[in-house]
Amino acid sequence: MPRTFYANMQIQPLIDGRSELTHAAEPxxxxxxxxxxxxxxxxxxxxxxxxxxxxxxxxxxxxxxxxxxxxxxxxxxxxxxxxxxxxxxxxxxxxxxxxxxxxxxxxxxxxxxxxxxxxxxxxxxxxxxxxxxxxxxxxxxxxxxxxxxxxxxxxxxxxxxxxxxxxxxxxxxxxxxxxxxxxxxxxxxxxxxxxxxxxxxxxxxxxxxxxxxxxxxxxxxxxxxxxxxxxxxxxxxxxxxxxxxxxxxxxxxxxxxxxxxxRLIENEPEKLADKIGRAYGILQHGHVLSSSEAMNFLSLIRLAVDCGLLPVEQRAQVDRLFLECQPGHIQFAAKENIDSDGRDTARARMLRKETGDMPSLNFDKLAFS
Missing domain, CATH: 3.30.590.10 (Glutamine synthetase/guanido kinase, catalytic domain)
Known part of the structure; x- marks a missing residue:
């Protein structure tokens, strides 16, 4: 039978170590x-x-x-x-x-x-x-x-x-x-x-x-x-x-x-800025986030980096969070059994902490009409 307890898990060294997807050698x-x-x-x-x-x-x-x-x-x-x-x-x-x-x-x-x-x-x-x-x-x-x-x-x-x-x-x-x-x-x-x-x-x-x-x-x-x-x-x-x-x-x-x-920047800069701004705000202040919501908001933050609204250093952070906001990683970090609602709360808490020190969005990079 598969083990269900949390002590002495075999994969702990993998989680604690530096991996290619979370700590790549190059930006x-x-x-x-x-x-x-x-x-x-x-x-x-x-x-x-x-x-x-x-x-x-x-x-x-x-x-x-x-x-x-x-x-x-x-x-x-x-x-x-x-x-x-x-x-x-x-x-x-x-x-x-x-x-x-x-x-x-x-x-x-x-x-x-x-x-x-x-x-x-x-x-x-x-x-x-x-x-x-x-x-x-x-x-x-x-x-x-x-x-x-x-x-x-x-x-x-x-x-x-x-x-x-x-x-x-x-x-x-x-x-x-x-x-x-x-x-x-x-x-x-x-x-x-x-x-x-x-x-x-x-x-x-x-x-x-x-x-x-x-x-x-x-x-x-x-x-x-x-x-x-x-x-x-x-x-x-x-x-x-x-x-x-x-x-x-x-x-x-x-x-x-x-x-x-x-084309989005040229034709719909306000709508793009609104989507990115909402994602930024929810990640920093949300209290309940499903994995799908988190992934989609993080996607918009990565897009903000690519558009110059955030420093390029934030891209690595977003890529790491893509991985760490997944259900298994949230459950593993909790070190106890939590249900879906508990994971959504824990995920939002983790993302608030991770994005709390993120620089402000520089919307001057988008040419608003």
């Missing part, structure tokens, strides 16, 4: 929040996790844990087995993008190894035997590809991957066969949302063989105007070609977002 960028590359891999001669018996899953977990923990990049990291985690711990790991919602629903024989800086996580026995993920704040496809390729090569030297000369890497789902690569970029697109242009963007992206999802991937909503754009095709192209094509799409969306913001 956050406009529009692009983070970049991620994920590889799906399986072991030759072992049943896929969805068909494997418990003993088979545990055997794969044991073999992979030892190999992964021995990698230079993963030493002194966290080695976690899903069946030993509480539901809350699993929720926090999902919110930190260290495991998928699918892995959090698994039990015996599944696990994850997380690097000390939380930029790399390797899930074991999710849909595939291995899901290798490298995530960085900002836009860094080349660096991420080099990092994940090195990890993949090291693992392949010790583990016998399931590979076909004709098809490439074999995966549980046919849509991942070939490179097994999913590359994605988390983008902040409030201009397109406020201009009611996102539906058009989603259609155009789909026609180019890419997909648009919400904050936590497939089936999640886009609170805070945060969207994941990723490739769909994994077969018939090299990893570099997939990343190159996705990069072209990302640059086009970024240009459209910037243009949408400029």
């Amino acid at each position: 956050p960028q406009e529009v692009i929040i983070s970049t991620r590359v994920r590889l799906a891999r399986n072991l030759q001669g072992h049943a896929f996790p969805g068909w494997a018996k418990a003993a088979q899953r545990r055997a794969v977990l044991s073999e992979c844990e030892e190999t992964i923990a021995g990698l230079a990049q993963m030493q002194k990291g966290a080695v976690l087995e899903i069946e030993n985690l509480s539901d809350l711990e699993k929720q926090v790991l999902v919110e930190r993008h260290l495991i998928s919602r699918e892995l959090s629903a698994h039990g015996a024989g599944s696990g994850v190894v997380v690097s000390p800086d939380q930029s790399t996580s390797i899930m074991i026995n999710e849909e595939d035997h291995l899901r290798i993920q490298v995530l960085r704040s900002g836009y860094h496809f080349n660096d991420i590809w080099n990092a994940i390729d090195a990890i993949d090569s090291s693992l392949e030297s010790s583990l016998n991957y399931a590979f076909s000369e004709n098809l490439g890497y074999l995966t549980a789902c046919p849509t991942n066969v070939g490179t097994g690569l999913r590359a994605s970029v988390m983008m902040h697109l409030p201009g397109l949302v406020l201009a009611n242009q996102m539906e058009k963007v989603v259609r155009a992206v789909n026609q180019l063989g890419m997909v648009v999802r919400g904050l936590f991937g497939e089936g999640s909503d886009a609170s805070g105007s945060l969207f994941q754009i990723s490739n769909q095709q994994t077969l018939g192209e090299s990893e570099q070609d997939i990343i190159r094509r996705l990069g072209i799409v990302i640059e086009t969306i970024k240009e459209q977002e910037i243009n949408a913001r400029l």
Whole structure:
């Protein structure tokens, strides 16, 4: 049974430590929040996790844990087995993008190894035997590809991957066969949302063989105007070609977002200022905030930074609060069981404290008529 108590939680060191998403080495960028590359891999001669018996899953977990923990990049990291985690711990790991919602629903024989800086996580026995993920704040496809390729090569030297000369890497789902690569970029697109242009963007992206999802991937909503754009095709192209094509799409969306913001500033500066001002006031003085409300208000504060209404240093604070206002993080910080209403109150209290010293909005940056 998953643990439900709060003492001695295994993920406490992750929460206390500096992570890529909360304390990135470089200042956050406009529009692009983070970049991620994920590889799906399986072991030759072992049943896929969805068909494997418990003993088979545990055997794969044991073999992979030892190999992964021995990698230079993963030493002194966290080695976690899903069946030993509480539901809350699993929720926090999902919110930190260290495991998928699918892995959090698994039990015996599944696990994850997380690097000390939380930029790399390797899930074991999710849909595939291995899901290798490298995530960085900002836009860094080349660096991420080099990092994940090195990890993949090291693992392949010790583990016998399931590979076909004709098809490439074999995966549980046919849509991942070939490179097994999913590359994605988390983008902040409030201009397109406020201009009611996102539906058009989603259609155009789909026609180019890419997909648009919400904050936590497939089936999640886009609170805070945060969207994941990723490739769909994994077969018939090299990893570099997939990343190159996705990069072209990302640059086009970024240009459209910037243009949408400029049109808002030019055509509706008072309405934009009103939305930002209300968000600023509620974050500093609100007493009950749902996670969706908080995300949307923080999105407007990030937009205010990008428009020059607040110092650029506030962007990193907003990106950290995007994460820390999630339900699991609020519950974890409370150190006790609180219901939904209690979380909404605790969230508002935390955001009042975090934004209380925020500088005043400089509305002179918007050209009012």
